[in-house]
Amino acid sequence: xxxxxxxxxxxxxxxxxxxxxxxxxxxxxxxxxxxxxxxxxxxxxxxxxxxxxxxxxxxxxxxxxxxxxxxxxxxxxxxxxxxxxxxxxxxxxxxxxxxxxxxxxxxxxxxxxxxxxxxxxxxxxxxxxxxxxxxxxxxxxxxxxxxxxxxxxxxxxxxxxxxxxxxxxxxxxxxxxxxxxxxxxxxxxxxxxxxxxxxxxxxxxxxxxxxxxxxxxxxxxxxxxxxxxxxxxxxxxxxxxxxxxxxxxxxxxxxxxxxxxxxxxxxxxxxxxxxxxxxxxxxxxxxxxxxxxxxxxxxxxxxxxxxxxxxxxxx
Numbered sequence: 645x646x647x648x649x650x651x652x653x654x655x656x657x658x659x660x661x662x663x664x665x666x667x668x669x670x671x672x673x674x675x676x677x678x679x680x681x682x683x684x685x686x687x688x689x690x691x692x693x694x695x696x697x698x699x700x701x702x703x704x705x706x707x708x709x710x711x712x713x714x715x716x717x718x719x720x721x722x723x724x725x726x727x728x729x730x731x732x733x734x735x736x737x738x739x740x741x742x743x744x745x746x747x748x749x750x751x752x753x754x755x756x757x758x759x760x761x762x763x764x765x766x767x768x769x770x771x772x773x774x775x776x777x778x779x780x781x782x783x784x785x786x787x788x789x790x791x792x793x794x795x796x797x798x799x800x801x802x803x804x805x806x807x808x809x810x811x812x813x814x815x816x817x818x819x820x821x822x823x824x825x826x827x828x829x830x831x832x833x834x835x836x837x838x839x840x841x842x843x844x845x846x847x848x849x850x851x852x853x854x855x856x857x858x859x860x861x862x863x864x865x866x867x868x869x870x871x872x873x874x875x876x877x878x879x880x881x882x883x884x885x886x887x888x889x890x891x892x893x894x895x896x897x898x899x900x901x902x903x904x905x906x907x908x909x910x911x912x913x914x915x916x917x918x919x920x921x922x923x924x925x926x927x928x929x930x931x932x933x934x935x936x937x938x939x940x941x942x943x944x945x946x947x948x949x950x951x952x953x954x955x956x957x958x959x
Contacts, residue, residue: 717944719778726772728933735926769806797853804846837896865946884929891921
């Protein structure tokens with residue numbers, strides 16, 4: 645059985661008449677005004693319906709108009725960029741370790757983390773928190789309950805994300821050098837591992853909360869609704885966060901065993917295995933978040949293009 649997205653890809657029952665508005669052919673740019681919507685482009689012979697699809701609501705139901713769609717789109721992009729930047733700042737030292745080890749096989753498995761990274765992460769989280777204020781009420785009416793709950797959860801995740809980095813910075817300043825702190829990928833630390841698991845939880849809360857926000861706004865972007873790209877992207881992010889959680893959990897277990905006096909090759913290998921899970925999951929997660937940013941930029945562009953009923957376009 646075809647999914648709703650697949651069913652909507654075919655042309656609906658088109659009314660008799662011609663196109664009333666200026667609509668450009670997707671293939672050649674010809675103005676299709678006055679052309680039969682069930683026919684083909686007089687210039688290049690391409691079907692007309694695919695050119696109508698980006699501006700016609702496929703369900704033929706008028707959605708509540710967005711209030712300030714351009715601002716909503718900008719805030720949506722701001723939040724996704726802040727999430728990508730924060731994740732990159734948190735995990736890129738570990739990725740550099742992997743690159744360094746590939747280039748220099750004898751290089752130590754240690755990652756350098758600086759104070760400025762924590763400061764930038766806090767600033768990005770604050771910017772994202774401000775941007776979510778613009779997403780509070782996308783239309784003139786009250787937003788759906790799922791949307792409001794999701795936005796609230798995303799804000800809580802952002803707040804804890806910033807606060808936990810402050811705690812991590814304080815811990816680093818007390819335990820190591822205050823400017824350049826080194827994270828050992830082989831010998832895990834209990835406190836740091838617990839804090840990283842808490843950070844993973846905050847990131848998961850942000851993504852879970854942000855999902856209904858993006859999916860509601862995607863209803864106003866026909867290409868996103870038809871393609872289901874946003875849903876697939878979130879599923880990939882959830883899976884990769886699960887890989888990172890698994891890696892940090894293994895590192896916490898190895899740190900607890902080492903603290904209990906059970907240090908040895910097995911414990912070190914467990915910590916290294918957990919680090920590899922974090923490395924692989926982080927690298928792929930950054931790509932998934934980059935795709936989410938690109939998706940949100942496209943969506944922001946489409947939000948400014950109002951959907952129309954079929955009888956407004958054809959008559």
